[in-house]
Amino acid sequence: MTDRKKCALTALQWTLGVVILIEAVLFLLPSARHEFTRTHMPNAVREVLGWGEVVGAVLFLIPRTIASGGWLLIIILALAIAVHLLHGMWNAGNLLIYMAAAWAVIENRETKFAG
Numbered sequence: 001m002t003d004r005k006k007c008a009l010t011a012l013q014w015t016l017g018v019v020i021l022i023e024a025v026l027f028l029l030p031s032a033r034h035e036f037t038r039t040h041m042p043n044a045v046r047e048v049l050g051w052g053e054v055v056g057a058v059l060f061l062i063p064r065t066i067a068s069g070g071w072l073l074i075i076i077l078a079l080a081i082a083v084h085l086l087h088g089m090w091n092a093g094n095l096l097i098y099m100a101a102a103w104a105v106i107e108n109r110e111t112k113f114a115g
Contacts, residue, residue: 001108005108009104009105009108009109012101012104012105013060013061013066013105013109014061016060016098016101016102016105017057017058017060017061017069018057018061019098020053020056020057020060020073020098021053021054021057021058021061023053024050024051024053024054024057025050025054027046027049027050027053028046028047028050028051028054032046033046039083039087041083041087045083049076049079049080049083052072052075052076052079053073053076053077053080055069055072056069056070056072056073056076057069057073059072060072060073060102060105066105066106066109067106067109070102070103070105070106071106073098073099073102074099074102074103077095077098077099077102078099080092080095081095081096081099
C-alpha cells in the first residue's frame, strides 16, 4: 500500500470516527430525547443506537480494533437507517455514506501488526 493511500485511509478513518462519535454524543444528550419521541419508539432504542455508535466509533479509532469497530458501526447504522425509513424519515443518505466509508476503511487497511 502506498504512503498516499495509507494517509488517505487514515484521514477517512479518523474523520468518520470523530464525526460519528460527536453525533452519537449529541444524540444521547437529553435535548435529543424530545426529538426522538416523535418516532413513538421507546427511549431504549435511542440509547442502544447512541451507545452502539459511541462504542463502535471508539473501537474504529484504535488501530487494532478498526475491523470490529467498523462492523459494529455498519450494523448500528443499518439499524438507524431502518428506524428512519420505518418512520417515513427519508433523510438517511448520510448514514449510507458513513456505512460505505467504514466498509472502505475496513477492506483497505493493512492487518499486519507487530506482535
